[in-house]
Structures are given as structure tokens and as C-alpha cells.
Amino acid sequence: MEVIRWIIKKLWQTLMDKTFSPIHILANRYKVEKVLGEGSYGIVYLCWDLNTSGKCVVKQMRKSKRKENETMYKQETAVLSILNHPSIPKLMETFTYQNNMFFAMEFIDGENLEDLLFTKKKQYQEKEALLFFKELLEIVQHIHKKGVAHGDIRIPNVIMNNERLFLIDFGLSQNLHKKNVQDDFYDLGDFLLFILYSTYDAPSKKNQPWTKELNLQTNTTCILKKLLQIEEPYQNVNDILQDVNHAISDHIN
Incomplete structure (x- = not known):
């Protein structure tokens, strides 16, 4: 019975959630080139704006x-409409077509950071990782000042173009409050760990904590512990930026 219900549900979803094929023109303006991705929330297309x-x-x-x-x-369209930042895609318009809700936004050309790390094996030394992380922090600082929590800061949601960083996908964004500030900070900790691990070459198969596997300077370790709430967590982005600047300075001196 459960299998039959699942099949019926999937058939109903297929009928309801029409995916438009390449060359189709949406609302007499957007010519579909390809599907970029599909999730439970929606379908994302790369289009040509006529x-x-x-x-x-x-x-x-x-x-x-x-x-x-x-x-x-x-929520997502309202957030994009107030975030005026060169490293965040701009909302172009919202519209309906064939009884479906759509919105169009700026296309960010570049390479996904997840692909760069895992497919192209891009490596970030500690100082380089901190400089990169600082750029992301400055974007998050802008978002938080606008009263918004991103809610999904992960390496697949970062695009690189000529060494410039872009933060995308605000589908899980919310109005800023204490809990989701910490959620964003925890995600930032995970993000920093990912790029720091890009240079890690495991000498053995022993499963050890990052504090032993990564040979980091003291300031970088303290930043990670606060972001990951191992120690007293940060309360605002300004404090994180201050500590990151100190950590970068230690590499210079």
C-alpha cells in the first residue's frame, strides 16, 4: 500500500511540476537553455534574456x-530585492507563466567551489584560506546588516570568477534572529574547515579530530572553535572579522 501511495504521489508531482525543455520561451522573454538543478523547492534554469x-x-x-x-x-524574492551587493545575484523580476510562479535573477558566471575543491583539487594554504574566508565574511556582514540570515552557507553555494567570490542560493534565508545568526556562524566554521582541509594529506587511516589533523596557527584554531561553538561563540560578524585580520597579520609578520 505504501509503495502504491508513493507511486501515485510521484505521478501527481510529475503532472503538476512541468519542467520546460530547452528552446522554450517563458513569458515571451526567457529562452530556456538548460536545467541547472532541481530540488524540492523548485526548478532552476539557465535562460537567455531576449x-x-x-x-x-x-x-x-x-x-x-x-x-x-x-x-x-x-521570502527569497523579498530578500534578494533588498540585498544590493556586487557578490550577490540581483533579482530581476517575479512573474507567473502557465499558472507557475517564477523569478528571474542575475546569472553569476564562474566555477562552483565544491567542484574546484573535489574535482579540480584546488588547494588553499592557511593564509590563502583566511583571505578567501574574509571575503565571504564581508558578504555575510552585509547580509546580516540587512536583517537577513542566509541559512545555507556551504561550498556548493559559492561561485568563483577570476578569484572573486559570489554567494548564491537564498532559498533558505530568514529574518535575522539570535538562533539563525549562530547557524550562519556554524556554517561558516564548516566552510573554513573545508577549505583548510584542501591541503591535508592523510598520513594514516586513523580518524582524528581536525585539531590534530590540521597544523594551524593558534589564532585560526581559536576562530574555528568559536564558530563551531566548541568555545564561547561569536555574537557578531565584526568580531569574527577582527580575529581573522589578526590571524592574517600573524602570517605576514
Whole structure:
């Protein structure tokens, strides 16, 4: 019985959540080039904007989950509309087409950091990792000043273009409050660990904590412990930036 219900549910979702194929033109403006990704929230397309003759990203909400997705749709588009930062994609417009909700945003050309680390084996030495991390922190500082928590700071949501960093995907963003500030900070700790581990070559198969596996300077270790709430956590981005600047200075001196 459960299997039958699952099949019926999937068939219903397939019927409701129409995916538009390449060459299809959405709302007489956006020509679909390809599907970039599909999630429970929506379908993301790379499109050609016929009005500007440039590429853009168009996100379609899944009609099968319209009630729950409508709130996320309103939240994400509202957030993008107030975040005016060169390293965050700009919202172009919201629209409906064939009874589906869409929004279009700026296309960020570049390489996904996850691919750079795991496919191309990009490595970041400690000082380089801290400089890179500082750039991300400055974006998060801007977001928090606008009263927004990103909610999903991970390496797949960072794009690199000519050594410049972009933060994307605000689908899980929320209004800023104490808990999700700490959630963003914990994600930042995970993020920093990922890029620091890019130079790690495991000498053995022993499963050891990062404090033993990574040979880091004291300031960097303290930053990670606070971000990961091993020690008294940070309360704001300014304090993190201050400590990161000190850690970078230690590498210079």
C-alpha cells in the first residue's frame, strides 16, 4: 500500500511540476537553455534574456508544493530585492507563466567551489584560506546588516570568477534572529574547515579530530572553535572579522 501511495504521489508531482525543455520561451522573454538543478523547492534554469541579450537564471516554484513553497518564494524574492551587493545575484523580476510562479535573477558566471575543491583539487594554504574566508565574511556582514540570515552557507553555494567570490542560493534565508545568526556562524566554521582541509594529506587511516589533523596557527584554531561553538561563540560578524585580520597579520609578520 505504501509503495502504491508513493507511486501515485510521484505521478501527481510529475503532472503538476512541468519542467520546460530547452528552446522554450517563458513569458515571451526567457529562452530556456538548460536545467541547472532541481530540488524540492523548485526548478532552476539557465535562460537567455531576449530583452537584454544576456544570460540569466530563472527559478520555477513547484506547483505540487505551492502552499509551502509560496512562503519560501516570497521570502527569497523579498530578500534578494533588498540585498544590493556586487557578490550577490540581483533579482530581476517575479512573474507567473502557465499558472507557475517564477523569478528571474542575475546569472553569476564562474566555477562552483565544491567542484574546484573535489574535482579540480584546488588547494588553499592557511593564509590563502583566511583571505578567501574574509571575503565571504564581508558578504555575510552585509547580509546580516540587512536583517537577513542566509541559512545555507556551504561550498556548493559559492561561485568563483577570476578569484572573486559570489554567494548564491537564498532559498533558505530568514529574518535575522539570535538562533539563525549562530547557524550562519556554524556554517561558516564548516566552510573554513573545508577549505583548510584542501591541503591535508592523510598520513594514516586513523580518524582524528581536525585539531590534530590540521597544523594551524593558534589564532585560526581559536576562530574555528568559536564558530563551531566548541568555545564561547561569536555574537557578531565584526568580531569574527577582527580575529581573522589578526590571524592574517600573524602570517605576514
